[in-house]
Amino acid sequence: xxxxxxxxxxxxxxxxxxxxxxxxxxxxxxxxxxxxxxxxxxxxxxxxxxxxxxxxxxxxxxxxxxxxxxxxxxxxxxxxxxxxxxxxxxxxxxxxxxxxxxxxxxxxxxxxxxxxxxxxxxxxxxxxxxxxxxxxxxxxxxxxxxxxxxxxxxxxxxxxxxxxxxxxxxxxxxxxxxxxxxxxxxxxxxxxxxxxxxxxxxxxxxxxxxxxxxxxxxxxxxxxxxxxxxxxxxxxxxxxxxxxxxxxxxxxxxxxxxxxxxxxxxxxxxxxxxxxxxxxxxxxxxxxxxxxxxxxxxxxxxxxxxxxxxxxxxxxxxxxxxxxxxxxxxxxxxxxxxxxxxxxxxxxxxxxxxxxxxxxxxxxxxxxxxxxxxxxxxxxxxxxxxxxxxxxxxxxxxxxxxxxxxxxxxxxxxxxxxxxxxxxxxxxxxxxxxxxxxxxxxxxxxxxxxxxxxxxxxxxxxxxxxxxxxxxxxxxxxxxxxxxxxxxxxxxxxxxxxxxxxxxxxxxxxxxxxxxxxxxxxxxxxxxxxxxxxxxxxxxxxxxxxxxxxxxxxxxxxxxxxxxxxxxxxxxxxxxxxxxxxxxxxxxxxxxxxxxxxxxxxxxxxxxxxxxxxxxxxxxxxxxxxxxxxxxxxxxxxxxxxxxxxxxxxxxxxxxxxxxxxxxxxxxxxxxxxxxxxxxxxxxxxxxxxxxxxxxxxxxxxxxxxxxxxxxxxxxxxxxxxxxxxxxxxxxxxxxxxxxxxxxxxxxxxxxxxxxxxxxxxxxxxxxxxxxxxxxxxxxxxxxxxxxxxxxxxxxxxxxxxxxxxxxxxxxxxxxxxxxxxxx
Amino acid sequence: xxxxxxxxxxxxxxxxxxxxxxxxxxxxxxxxxxxxxxxxxxxxxxxxxxxxxxxxxxxxxxxxxxxxxxxxxxxxxxxxxxxxxxxxxxxxxxxxxxxxxxxxxxxxxxxxxxxxxxxxxxxxxxxxxxx
Numbered sequence: 001x002x003x004x005x006x007x008x009x010x011x012x013x014x015x016x017x018x019x020x021x022x023x024x025x026x027x028x029x030x031x032x033x034x035x036x037x038x039x040x041x042x043x044x045x046x047x048x049x050x051x052x053x054x055x056x057x058x059x060x061x062x063x064x065x066x067x068x069x070x071x072x073x074x075x076x077x078x079x080x081x082x083x084x085x086x087x088x089x090x091x092x093x094x095x096x097x098x099x100x101x102x103x104x105x106x107x108x109x110x111x112x113x114x115x116x117x118x119x120x121x122x123x124x125x126x127x128x129x130x131x132x133x134x135x136x137x138x139x140x141x142x143x144x145x146x147x148x149x150x151x152x153x154x155x156x157x158x159x160x161x162x163x164x165x166x167x168x169x170x171x172x173x174x175x176x177x178x179x180x181x182x183x184x185x186x187x188x189x190x191x192x193x194x195x196x197x198x199x200x201x202x203x204x205x206x207x208x209x210x211x212x213x214x215x216x217x218x219x220x221x222x223x224x225x226x227x228x229x230x231x232x233x234x235x236x237x238x239x240x241x242x243x244x245x246x247x248x249x250x251x252x253x254x255x256x257x258x259x260x261x262x263x264x265x266x267x268x269x270x271x272x273x274x275x276x277x278x279x280x281x282x283x284x285x286x287x288x289x290x291x292x293x294x295x296x297x298x299x300x301x302x303x304x305x306x307x308x309x310x311x312x313x314x315x316x317x318x319x320x321x322x323x324x325x326x327x328x329x330x331x332x333x334x335x336x337x338x339x340x341x342x343x344x345x346x347x348x349x350x351x352x353x354x355x356x357x358x359x360x361x362x363x364x365x366x367x368x369x370x371x372x373x374x375x376x377x378x379x380x381x382x383x384x385x386x387x388x389x390x391x392x393x394x395x396x397x398x399x400x401x402x403x404x405x406x407x408x409x410x411x412x413x414x415x416x417x418x419x420x421x422x423x424x425x426x427x428x429x430x431x432x433x434x435x436x437x438x439x440x441x442x443x444x445x446x447x448x449x450x451x452x453x454x455x456x457x458x459x460x461x462x463x464x465x466x467x468x469x470x471x472x473x474x475x476x477x478x479x480x481x482x483x484x485x486x487x488x489x490x491x492x493x494x495x496x497x498x499x500x501x502x503x504x505x506x507x508x509x510x511x512x513x514x515x516x517x518x519x520x521x522x523x524x525x526x527x528x529x530x531x532x533x534x535x536x537x538x539x540x541x542x543x544x545x546x547x548x549x550x551x552x553x554x555x556x557x558x559x560x561x562x563x564x565x566x567x568x569x570x571x572x573x574x575x576x577x578x579x580x581x582x583x584x585x586x587x588x589x590x591x592x593x594x595x596x597x598x599x600x601x602x603x604x605x606x607x608x609x610x611x612x613x614x615x616x617x618x619x620x621x622x623x624x625x626x627x628x629x630x631x632x633x634x635x636x637x638x639x640x641x642x643x644x645x646x647x648x649x650x651x652x653x654x655x656x657x658x659x660x661x662x663x664x665x666x667x668x669x670x671x672x673x674x675x676x677x678x679x680x681x682x683x684x685x686x687x688x689x690x691x692x693x694x695x696x697x698x699x700x701x702x703x704x705x706x707x708x709x710x711x712x713x714x715x716x717x718x719x720x721x722x723x724x725x726x727x728x729x730x731x732x733x734x735x736x737x738x739x740x741x742x743x744x745x746x747x748x749x750x751x752x753x754x755x756x757x758x759x760x761x762x763x764x765x766x767x768x769x770x771x772x773x774x775x776x777x778x779x780x781x782x783x784x785x786x787x788x789x790x791x792x793x794x795x796x797x798x799x800x801x802x803x804x805x806x807x808x809x810x811x812x813x814x815x816x817x818x819x820x821x822x823x824x
Numbered sequence: 825x826x827x828x829x830x831x832x833x834x835x836x837x838x839x840x841x842x843x844x845x846x847x848x849x850x851x852x853x854x855x856x857x858x859x860x861x862x863x864x865x866x867x868x869x870x871x872x873x874x875x876x877x878x879x880x881x882x883x884x885x886x887x888x889x890x891x892x893x894x895x896x897x898x899x900x901x902x903x904x905x906x907x908x909x910x911x912x913x914x915x916x917x918x919x920x921x922x923x924x925x926x927x928x929x930x931x932x933x934x935x936x937x938x939x940x941x942x943x944x945x946x947x948x949x950x951x952x953x954x955x
Contacts, residue, residue, distance in 0.1 A: 608911075612884060615910020616840040619932035623846040626935045645934075652932055659911050 012207055019199040026192040033185035040178045046100070047171045051164060053097040057114070058160045060086045060093055061121060065153065068125045072132050072140050083125065090118065110163050117156035124149035230313075231329035235264045237284050237322060239277065251331050253303035264327075269301045287316030287323050300329065309336045359435075359454040364447055366391045378435075378456060380427035387428075392452070397424035397432055411441040411450060425454065434461045484560060484581040490574050492516050492534050504560075504583050506553030521550040523557065537566050537577050547584070558585040600768070607658040614655070622648040657782070669793075671706040672714060674746060674813075678737050681718035685726065693732030694725075699749075700739040707746055707813045713789045720782045721750040721809050728754025728807060744815055745795075751808035757801040765799055831857040832877035832946050837867035838908075839885035847880065850935050854943060864892040871899045878946055880938075883909035883916065890916075894923050904945040908933060 067083025070076075094115060101107040124143065132140040143149070225232045225243065231251045234243035241264055244256050252259075252267055259266075264280075265273040279292075292298065292312040299307040313328040353360050359375035361368050371379075371387045379395060381387050387395070396404055400423040407418050417440045424432050435454040442449060478485050478498040487496035493516060497509045505521055512520055518527045518534075526548045533546055543565050549557045560581040567576040625644040632638055682689075682696060689696060725735050733753035740747045757765065768784040790797045795813035834856045838844040841862075848858050859876060861867035864887030871879070879896060882888065896905065906927040907920050917928050927941045 611911035613910075615931040616838075616843045616882075619908075619910075620840070620842040620846055622932045623843075623850065623935045627846065627849060648932055655911055659913065 012203060012210065015199050015203040015206065019196045019203070022192040022196040022199070026189050026196075029185055029188040029192075033181050036181050037178055040174050040181075044171060044174050047167050047174070050097070050100045051167045051171075053093065053100050054160050054163050054167070057090070057093050057097060057118070058157070060090050061118060061153070061156065064090070064122065064125055065149075068129055071129055072137065072144065075132060075137065080129065083129070087122065090122065094118065107163055107166060110159050110166075114156055114159045114163070117152045117159065120152045121149055121156060124152065225326075228328070231331070233259075233264065233267070233327045233329060234317070235280075235325045235327060237324070239263050239265065239280050242324065248329060251302075251308075251329060252300060258303075267300055269299050269307055272299075283314065283316075283325065284323060287314075287325070289313070289315045292327070300331070308333050311335075356453075357455075359456070360451065361387070361392070361454075362449050362451050363392050364444070364449045366393075368392060369449070375454070378427070378433065378454060379425065380429045380431065395425055395427075397426050400424055407439060408450065411439060412448075415441075417441075422457065434458050436460075482582075484579075484583060486517065486579045486581070488517070488534075488577040488579065490538065490576075492518075492531075492577075495576065500583075504552065504558055505550060521552075523549050523551055533564065534577070537564055538574050542566050558583050559588050560584065603658075607655070611655050611659050618648055618651060657785070660785075668712075669708050669710050672709045672711050673706050674714070674739055674748060675700045675704060677711060677714050678718060678739065678748075681715050681722060682737070684719065685722055688726060689735070692726060692729070694729055695732075695734045697734060697736040698738075699736065701741060704739055704741050704746055705815055707793070707815060709793050709813065710789075713793075717786045717789055717811070718750070720786050724782065725750060725752035725754060725807070728752050728756075733806075741815075742812070745812045746815060748811040748813070749808055750811075751806065753806040756803045756805045756807055757799075758803050762799055762801045766797075831855065833857045833859055833874065834942070834946075835859045835861060835867060835870055835876040835879045835881070837861040837864070837870075837879065837881035837885070837888075839863055839882065839888075843882075846935070847938075850939055851880075851942065854939070854946070856946065864888040868892070868895060868899060871896060871903075875900060876903060878942060879903055879905045880942065881905065881907060883907055883912065883920070890919055890923065893920060893925065897924050906938070906941055906945065908938070 063082045064086035065083075067080050067086065070079030071083065073079070098111060101111055128140045128143050128149070131143060222243075225234075226245045228245055228247060231248035232243070232245040233241055233248055236242050241259050241262055244259050248254075248259070249256055265276055268276055290313070292314050298310050298312055300310040301307055309332050311330040311332045313330075315326040315328070317324050317326050353372045356372060356374060359372065359378040361371040361375050363369060368388055368390050371384050376382070376384055376387065379387055393401055393404065403421060404423065407421065410418050417438065420436050420438050422434065422436050425435050426432055434457050436457045437452055437454045439450055439452045442451065478496065479500075481498065482500060484501045484504055485496065485498040486494060486501060489495050493514050494512050497507075497512050502508055507520065518530050522530045529546075530548060533544060536544060543563070545561070545563050547559060547561045550560050551557055561584045562579050562581045564577060564579045566574055567578060569575045622645060625641045625648070629638055629641040629645065632641070678698070678700065722735065729735070729752055736749070736751040738747075738749040738751070740749075766783050766787045787797050790811055790813070793813055795811060797812075798810045799807060800810070801807040832854075834851055834854075836844060836847050836851070836858055837860075838847060839862055844860055844862070848860065851858055856877070859870050859874075861870050861881075863885055867879070867881060870876070879900065881893070881896065883890070883893065893905070893907065904926040905924070906929065907925045908929045908931055909916065909920075910931040912920075912928070912930045920928050926945055929938060929941070
């Protein structure tokens with residue numbers, strides 16, 4: 001916010017420094033360059049010297065030769081002068097050259113060679129001179145023309161030329177080098193100068209601008225401070241307020257005139273003032289930007305004497321007047337309140353968590369970071385430390401891991417809360433506990449956290465199980481009960497339909513649920529009655545009983561005896577109607593049969609009684625008719641009397657049959673061979689059948705086992721059936737008797753080819769007193785008795801017949817121990 | 825050898841008057857002397873008074889029954905007894921025969937049959953018409 005002066009200078013300084021460096025570089029480069037040049041020059045000098053040396057030797061040698069030549073030619077001693085001078089010089093020159101080229105490895109061998117040459121040349125010269133001296137011109141010239149000396153001279157010259165060349169090359173190189181250095185130096189110089197120049201130009205632009213900027217910045221600074229959202233107070237080293245902004249005026253309630261020039265302590269409550277003075281000086285000792293009194297509760301003092309909590313930030317500012325402090329003052333009343341509210345809320349939360357009867361833990365990432373006391377107990381730990389740090393999955397039963405992971409995913413994907421799920425947790429001691437958990441995710445200040453509440457539902461599970469067991473028990477009872485149980489709702493719709501009902505009606509439970517009984521099972525005639533019963537129950541009658549018919553899916557009617565009760569809710573309103581019914585269809589049948597039997601028994605008794613009464617009067621009629629018959633002669637009268645006799649006899653027969661039926665003695669059952677019995681019965685009719693042109697067919701299976709039966713009764717049966725057959729075939733025909741074994745039964749058939757019966761007669765043929773025979777024949781009791789006997793043996797009798805197609809009676813008797821029909 | 829013309833005495837024990845009348849009329853043809861009893865006690869008294877040649881008795885009547893028959897038997901040993909009873913059952917028949925009746929008939933019985941049996945039993949004694 002505040003552009004600090006040092007930084008501005010720094011830029012300038014930097015620029016200037018760069019310029020300085022560049023110039024230094026220049027200087028350095030120049031110095032270096034000249035040093036190099038100097039060196040180079042020295043070297044060049046040396047080369048020159050060397051060249052000179054080489055030349056000198058050459059000229060010395062040539063001089064020597066010249067001297068020699070002169071002497072050789074003239075023989076005069078004075079021509080030897082150059083030779084002698086040369087000789088005296090040559091060694092010295094050789095040495096000089098030697099020392100000059102001492103460090104030049106290339107020249108050294110040449111030098112050596114040259115030395116040799118010189119030695120050779122000088123030797124030759126000497127020799128020739130000597131020869132001239134001694135032997136004369138010819139001898140000397142001979143040596144000379146031998147060219148040895150010349151050769152050496154030439155060689156030496158070549159060598160010297162080489163060496164010169166070498167030196168010249170060196171020279172050239174050095175010169176080139178020097179030129180290069182020059183160039184570098186110049187370019188560097190130029191470049192650096194240019195840059196320096198530019199830098200200076202730039203700096204010269206910046207500086208005034210910076211100064212301007214600084215001014216602007218200061219202005220801006222002032223306006224920013226003024227407009228700041230926090231109170232700003234600038235204080236100098238003495239603690240005097242040098243600047244305040246508008247907010248400070250508002251915060252403390254002072255107009256700025258009353259603040260400027262005053263000590264900062266006036267804005268602090270009394271109790272802080274002395275302390276603050278010390279703090280202030282300490283601060284100025286080592287001014288750094290920091291928050292004042294970190295951790296302390298600071299307060300500001302308003303003009304009206306009230307205090308308010310503040311947060312103060314201190315910024316040391318370097319100004320022209322020295323270091324000053326810019327304090328930012330934030331009224332944190334609201335923040336404090338919020339903090340308090342948050343603390344309260346946290347406190348409340350913490351309390352809630354602590355006293356919660358449910359276990360609560362919080363996990364962050366994959367670790368539990370907090371667990372309440374209940375949680376510690378639930379997991380069987382001794383302290384939260386046993387749990388904190390673990391992954392929640394460690395404590396959840398593996399069976400439920402998938403569900404838990406799915407839930408976590410849901411939470412992460414954005415659901416705030418997820419529904420309750422039941423899980424199994426694993427305590428630290430390994431025991432498994434059923435819990436119901438809910439989870440929520442929230443972003444804490446340390447990241448996303450998941451909060452999980454667990455409720456131990458072991459009790460509930462046990463209760464559920466117990467309940468379930470009870471339900472299962474009730475269901476089992478309902479289902480296996482022999483009684484029909486139907487539960488209806490308030491509207492009469494079926495809620496439960498037990499197995500007995502299903503079996504009785506052929507409807508399955510699913511088919512009938514929700515429907516009304518009177519729509520499904522009740523026959524039309526009884527619908528109103530049933531509905532009325534229902535209404536009575538609904539209206540408050542706690543219980544009633546009645547009977548009705550139920551029609552099954554197969555259309556069959558079953559008689560049900562109902563006991564209906566009502567279940568009410570705690571308010572007394574009808575909740576359910578429970579109807580328990582007993583299927584008394586069979587019972588009724590049996591009752592019917594019993595009644596019939598009783599009636600028949602009654603009839604029997606009646607008959608017996610009657611018989612006694614009418615026997616005598618009948619005899620009187622009979623006797624008198626007989627008597628008269630014997631004493632009259634008139635045919636007509638006789639006929640009439642004969643009729644009376646026969647009729648009385650007919651009546652007698654009926655009475656006998658009736659009495660026979662009524663007097664049935666307890667059958668004596670033995671093993672009876674039916675085949676033999678059939679033969680015996682037929683024996684009685686032998687004559688009769690011969691007379692009436694009836695053929696008898698027998699289809700008796702061999703080895704048919706005996707039945708346990710009363711022989712007399714069976715004979716009675718056979719006689720009856722055979723008689724009927726005979727009567728049915730007045731023109732003759734065929735009588736067929738068959739006997740066959742059928743697994744557990746014996747099947748006896750009596751079949752004729754007589755006139756047969758239409759269906760409406762056939763179906764009634766076993767009814768008591770039902771007869772088709774003309775008046776005077778047949779009594780109508782025969783087949784009833786026959787049926788009775790067969791059924792008492794535990795067997796069945798059936799008849800097949802069609803008009804003009806004959807009639808067949810089928811009798812089936814059980815093998816072995818026949819059981820009497822159970823009428824009880 | 826000429827036999828004493830003493831008519832056979834037949835005791836008819838029957839509580840039904842018409843029946844009794846009928847029996848009397850029928851047996852009259854046999855030329856026997858008829859004594860009537862209307863109940864069991866009368867019959868016994870009659871037997872004790874004068875031994876009949878034959879007893880024709882009903883079973884079920886006042887002071888009747890099988891006991892009465894048995895007593896008759898002891899009071900009149902050697903006297904043929906014909907028992908007639910209304911729609912008797914085989915058991916009764918067996919019992920009666922066990923006591924020692926010579927003939928047993930179920931009412932209604934054809935009088936010709938009855939007469940025949942009586943005649944047969946009286947056989948040697950009858951002095952009257954023999955049919």
